[in-house]
Amino acid sequence: MKKYSSRTISLLAVLLGLLLASLLLLVTGKNPLDMFSALLCSLTGFDLSAPQKGFNLMYPLNWLLNCLPVMLTGLSVAFAYRTGMFNIGGEGQFIVGSLAASAVALFVPLPPVIHPIVCVIAGGLAGACWAFLPGMLKALRNINEVVICIMMNYIALYFNSWVVRTFLPVDQKTLARTIQFPASASFAQLNFGTSSKFHFGFLIVIVCLALYWFIIEKTSFGFSLRATGFNKEGARYAGMSTNTNTILSMMIAGAFTGIAGAIVTLGVYSYGRIFTTFDNYGFDGISVALIGACKTSGIIFGGLLIGLLKAAGTTLQLLGISKEIAQLIQACILIFIAIQYGIVVVLNKIDGRRKESATKS
């Protein structure tokens, strides 16, 4: 059987996902073209439904803004996956990352530029701590990380709300968030005069991407992480400390997501949030990592794609299409990636038939 690159499979999965979503829209009486025009609008800045408005930089900037957290959560899921773990605890790590960043933003007075960086580091550490338990239980007791991670997500939800209400200065008007962060704690905006909230936090994402690539591909630490991910017993036989690897890798994964939480809270909200439900960035990360086959370049692509789906959500809603369609597309892509063996078989059949007809003629 011929092999196909993970890139081919991902692209096919994305196309099939979009196709299925279009079908669903058709069945439910909506126009799939609206969806594509919303996607195009975010991508290029040209709103096809109102061409007279011309190019609007806000759309692409919002697209990139949406890419930042999902690239980070994508890195997170990928990092754990390379070591053989499924980090589905992103929601919790995201929330505690946001919480830690908020606490530092409110309580630790620091000069601008330094202040957000320290907040991000705090967020990363908090995410790492939150991921420690599932990693440790997996390493030492071989407990499946999926259920533990999900429980940690819900615990984070209530934990955050308790800490914010009990220990942080709550905004007395709404009672649903903290007071505004001091100006020093926020990332400087980079919106070129548009109303987009795109900010300098993107530099941190680029650093994280580079770090991921470097650790996994270039270092001996990455070598042993990959060995552990492929074959834990084999890595142990080789003399690698697989338990430490498992815990560390989960914590580094948690750190990436914690940083995502910090960046969103600092860059977009500028106040400490009381989460009533999940933001879903953690689940988005699963899609990003799997679309990108856990490779750095793939994660950039997957992040751009999922960011695009999220960014288009607002435009979609204006067109009367529920923004849940973005989640549906993601789910379909995930399913197709899960059944990639089947896709390869089908591709082989098509290939075989083509060759057959070629030899006949």
Next chain:
Amino acid sequence: MDYAIEMLNITKDFPGIRANDNITLQVERNTIHALLGENGAGKSTLMSILFGLYQPTSGTIKVNGQEVKITDPNIANDLGIGMVHQHFKLIDNFTVTENIILGKEPKTKFGTVDLKNAEKRVAELSEQYGLKVDPKAKISDIGVGMQQRVEILKMLYRDSDILIFDEPTAVLTPQEINELMDIMRNLIKEGKTILLITHKLKEIKAVADTFTVLRKGRYIGTRKVADVTEEEMAEMMVGRAVSFTTEKKEATPGEVVLEIRNLNVKDVKGLPAVKDFSLSVRAGEIVGLAGIDGNGQTELVYALTGLVKPESGSVILKGTDITNMSIREHYKRGLSHVPEDRHKHGLILDFQLRENFVIHDYDMEPYVKGGILQNDEIDRQSVRLIEEFDVRSGEGKDSLTRSMSGGNQQKAIIAREVDRSADLLLVVQPTRGLDVGAIESVHSRIVQERDKGRAVFLVSLELDEIMNLSDRIAVIHDGELTGIIERKDATENELGLMMSGALRKESKQA
């Protein structure tokens, strides 16, 4: 001629490879017919076709003179063909009876499984064919010998007339093998036909009437066992004259390298697996550990390498107590380990070959500097090992290890471990699944290492391998050392009795 099975001109193609090339196999009713061939000769493919797991590309199958199409194992069962698998297909936490009746359960009038009746039937069958089993015992609680009898009963319960035995003696002691031969003769008396798949010539000589030889997917010939010597069989199987004994000089043992003192190890279930085990291995000698599968060898090896911490006792390597040191520390202190399971341990199959060559030393100079991998150094080492040990693969050092043949995977492990120039070479089941050519090269390499003055501890389930290579032979039964004898004093019979625990030899060693 009255044939029970005829497989005529069978050819089977897999993508890129012809596994069976125009093979004809005719098994006379009520006889024992052996199918002989090396690993990779096409025996299992041919049997999978007979059993309905694969469809032949061309050729016909006749059962009892009728042409048949066997498209799945159920059809084979219905035709009265049953297979006793080499790796038992038994469910651990089911009882003997549940395993036997699975898929063909007797029912009570309420539609529930009638276990009482089933147990009675199993007891009757076991009586009739002289296959002693306990119908109510759980598989996990019974020994290998009884498990094999359960496998045979599964077929008898289904009224199979044609029984295929796939390498049935691999896990048995010489005495158990004799018992099995008696069972097989008994089955013939009861009117069954047996097809015996094996690569062991002695067994064919002892029990079979006729044999057919396959080599590299081709049909070589069918002969009466009585007309042929073992040497001739071997030549038919390998294609050239072979001697199964490796040339070697008298050993000149030096100082003690490995010393095992009163070692106790528990298995995964927490039961004692190695009991008060003591043994020493000196430089320049090969000590073989003989024993039946599951008698504590795996746990002993794990304890020697640090994969498992022993309960008590100590492992001393060149005078240093390494018992509680980390796995990595074991390697640093002079251990090389060719593991039993090359897929579970041994290799990271999804790594490139080059990466597998450095899995112990990847974070030591020269392969790493300041935490960063030095790919040039890794490549240089890989190229050297590939050349020196003749490791063959599609894309050289960059090949995905998973894509390589079993023999070359094993060569890669041996290359890596031998090249680490350790003082103790711990070799476990080094030739499992290899063909004769590869076996010869692995064996001569092991002897070479001995002659360089290394201590070699060989653990193998193949008694022939132990007899062929060892200078001294230790025997393990139920986790206990049942004796150590010099190779020149060892007889197969005596070793067999020691392997089954029936005989103990006081160790003469100080």
Next chain:
Amino acid sequence: MKLLIEMFPIALMLASPLIITALGGLFSERSGVVNVALDGCMQIGGFTAATVLVLLSAAGVKNGIWWAILAAILASTLFVSIHAFSAIHMRADQTISGTALNVLAGGLTIYLCEILFNAKSTASFNNGDVFSRVSVPLLKDIPLIGKLFFTSNYPFTYMAYVLVVVVWFLMYKTSFGLRLRSCGEFPQASASMGVSVVKYRWIGVLLSGAFAGLGGAALVLSTQTYFNVGSIHGLGFVAIATLIFGQWNPWGILGAGILFGFSQTLSFYVSSIPFLSHIPSELVNMFPYVLTIVVIVLFSGRQVGPKASGEIYDPSKR
């Protein structure tokens, strides 16, 4: 003690969806397929039940609740067949496939809510009088046990009891159970005995979907007045924990489910329990999830789960 007796029916009511769903998970895992999509199935079940009930009462159908339950079971079974297909035929990573279904369920239910009700939730339903509390004659007179388990409970509680017995019977007394369990332990052995691994795994996964759909319906119909994105709030995963804590055994699941039911009841009663009343509500809400982790950690040591669960079945592997 009085408080305990008062809490019991509520705890059992909250336990029932967990028990029912975990029994579903039992079928799937015993056949060798891990189903982390139980949560998604519960969402589909809860959404379908709520929607059908709302639509039927709008159409004037009385006792639509039984149709709602039936529809929930069917919808969830259909939904889980995606997982069955990818896990059994496509050699999919079962965790990824299950996660995909969870994401799909979350998106699909809300998307359909927007289409049908123009909101992020279904309209409110009225579950009528079908769900009044009942006592079981005879059994209720058993001392203590009768008082706690068989007096003025909700119908879903009794349904859960019955299903525990039915599942136990199927699993351990019939040839169906023997074969299904063999597929989760050593599928190659099953296949060599002529048992169709594919068939039994399909049955296992479909039953898990049916049960989880029923569980989701039970949860939404008995404890809520409409379905929204937070209706299931991770209980599908708590059901998986119930399965693990119950040691993959129907009776164990019953016990584990009741324990988790109690842990959720606490938030209702915390103010009336003297030594707990000053604990912040967030921490009380956290409790069931913390308990789940604790229980899994305590009971992880024993390896009693099906051996081949989660493994891809490759018929050519021997």
